[in-house]
Amino acid sequence: MxxxxxxxxxxxxxxEWQPERYFAYHIGEERTRAMFSEVDIHSMMNRIDAGHAFDQVVEGTAQAHADWHDAIMMIRDNWADVASxxxxxxxxxxxxxxxxxxxxxxxxxxxxxxxxxxxxxxxxxxxxxxxxxxxxxxxxxxxxxxxxxxxxxxxxxxxxxxxxxxxxxxxxxxxxxxxxxxxxxxxxxxxxxxxxxxxxxxxxxx
CATH class of the missing domain: 3.40.50.1000 (HAD superfamily/HAD-like)
Structure with missing residues (x-):
């Protein structure tokens, strides 16, 4: 055909889309494993991919996980480097x-x-x-x-x-x-x- x-x-x-690698470099492998075990980053991105507002979803997720707030916000603030x-x-x-x-x-x-x-x-x-x-x-x-x-x-x-x-x-x-x-x-x-x-x-x- x-x-x-x-x-x-x-x-x-x-x-490339390997957010775990990005975070391992910036916050260390141990903290990255801890964050991804506590925060469903991939589910968050699925919501954005489905049409929800990027800024609002990332900010809302960061506010819901105070211990990881600054790290989660890196996805919004440094997007071009995360997807890279x-x-x-x-x-x-x-x-x-x-x-x-x-x-x-x-x-x-x-x-x-x-x-x-x-x-x-x-x-x-x-x-x-x-x-x-x-x-x-x-x-x-x-x-x-x-x-x-x-x-x-x-x-x-x-x-x-x-x-x-x-x-x-x-x-x-x-x-x-x-x-x-x-x-x-x-x-x-x-x-x-x-x-x-x-x-x-x-x-x-x-």
């Missing part, structure tokens, strides 16, 4: 696909307010032909509704969409709709997939 568009997740595909760094080979692959005229979309669980902060640091995030950002859409992966919204907006047959994401549940939801998929476990594997699909040559994917 031909590929009519390639769809990238962003976190851990184009830019870029994954260079993935960025290269994105640009190579665009150079060859292959439509590229972003489908990412990302807050409406913090996404522009990441775009300011990583301008390549503006290079997609279409953006599907969960916080802007008010729906979130792996809910079927967000995949259906992508299909309705782009007008392409599901079986002609090639999607990469680092989470098994997000991939399974795409597969259930007939999308072609690649579970991202590193840019080298993604490069191999694009070559195997005939979208890029080996030289282009390096």
């Amino acid at each position: 031909p590929i009519n568009a390639v769809i990238f997740d962003i976190g851990n595909v184009l830019i 760094p870029a994954i260079p080979l993935s960025v290269h692959l994105l640009r190579q696909l665009r150079t060859k005229g292959i439509p590229v979309f972003a489908l990412s669980n990302f807050g409406a307010e913090n996404f522009p902060v990441s775009v300011a640091k990583y301008p390549f995030l503006e290079e997609f032909d279409r953006h599907y950002i969960s916080g802007q859409m008010g729906m979130i992966k792996p809910d079927a509704a967000i995949y259906a919204a992508v299909e309705a907006d782009c007008g392409l047959s599901p079986d002609t969409l090639l999607f990469t994401d680092d989470r098994h549940d997000n991939i399974a939801a795409a597969q259930a709709r007939g999308w072609q998929t690649h579970l991202f476990d590193g840019p080298e594997g993604w490069a191999h997939c694009l070559v195997k699909q005939g979208l890029l040559t080996k030289d282009e994917a390096q």
